[in-house]
Amino acid sequence: MRVFLTGASGHIASALIPEMIGAGHTVVGLVRSDQAAAKAESLGAEVHLGDLSDLDGLAAAAAKADGVVHLAFDHQRQSGGDLEGAVGADLAAVQTIGAALAGSGKPFVGTNATGGIALAGFQGVLTEDVSLAGGPRIDAENAVLALAGQDVRASVVRLPPAVHGNGGYGFVSGLIEIARAAGSAGYLGEGGNRWGATALEDASRAYRLALESARAGSRIHAVAEAGIAMRDIAETIGHRLGVPTAAVTAEDAATRFGFLTPFVSMDNPVSSRSTRETLGWAPSRPGLIAALESDPLLTPSPR
Ligand SMILES: NC(=O)c1ccc[n+]([C@@H]2O[C@H](COP(=O)([O-])OP(=O)(O)OC[C@H]3O[C@@H](n4cnc5c(N)ncnc54)[C@H](OP(=O)(O)O)[C@@H]3O)[C@@H](O)[C@H]2O)c1
Known part of the structure; x- marks a missing residue:
């Protein structure tokens, strides 16, 4: 598969790019700087230069791919106090990618954090069948999963804090x-x-398996511990x-x-x-x- 990967210079991508290439896929990574491009290329990815806010560029790259994995999230903006801005940019990006994939039957793997679901009020042991009506990042998860109704093999990987x-x-x-x-x-x-907690290699394997075979509409818990x-x-x-x-x-x-x-x-x-x-x-x-x-x-x- 030719896979468009956002967040190609990040921590998860450092293991996911080799994992996908090792399984025979080609990776085209979204990067927003020369430094990020060098990082992704050193792992064997091709690069697509752009920012999450360049929605036309995202749509074009998604349409050209056989599948999309979305990792990018503006953590700098989050830690700088603008969680709302980071969450809004994430939601706009998944909606744009989703629109580009609608009707294609292609896989789209989104990302959420288990912690956000606890912070939104969920108590107890979080299982894959739990969904919340809305909240920061939960809106993006729900937007990705709703694409299952538009012939996209959409799934979301939920990651633990560690x-x-x-x-x-x-x-x-x-x-x-x-x-x-x-x-x-x-x-x-x-x-x-x-x-x-989960080791990076194990989390990466969960993303690859989701890309290759997750049922449309599924939530995946890449949580080892x-x-x-x-x-x-x-x-x-x-x-x-x-x-x-x-x-x-x-x-x-x-x-x-x-x-x-x-x-x-x-x-x-x-x-x-x-x-x-x-x-x-x-x-x-x-x-x-x-x-x-x-x-x-x-x-x-x-x-
Ligand atoms: N690592 C964890 O333990 C963990 C736990 C829970 C959830 N997650 C989630 O998993 C996903 C990947 O996490 P990570 O640890 O790999 O994050 P990371 O190391 O912070 O990497 C974030 C990636 O997103 C890119 N990015 C940020 N803002 C962007 C923008 N405006 N336009 C284009 N690209 C942008 C960054 O590019 P630059 O290199 O240019 O900054 C980088 O490639 C995120 O959604 C994260 O919240 C991770």
């Missing part, structure tokens, strides 16, 4: 930076609230950085965790049973704690 590999840990990378700066690794309250207590994550970070681990009070949370505060507060356990059964997805890489424990770059900060 996708780890190639030197990155998703939101856990943010916790590591914060712990280095603060001189202690923090968690909120008792730290019993949980985040799911259902829920790791935040206290365990903090203790591992503290151990690796050589700093103490400490509970942070609710009053100090925003100062300590910044835009990550709602995520650090949430309990987000996730089941991936249906994904494993329907796609034959079998994650095999070491878990988050083992990855943190064995990362040679995680060393005590100089004092």
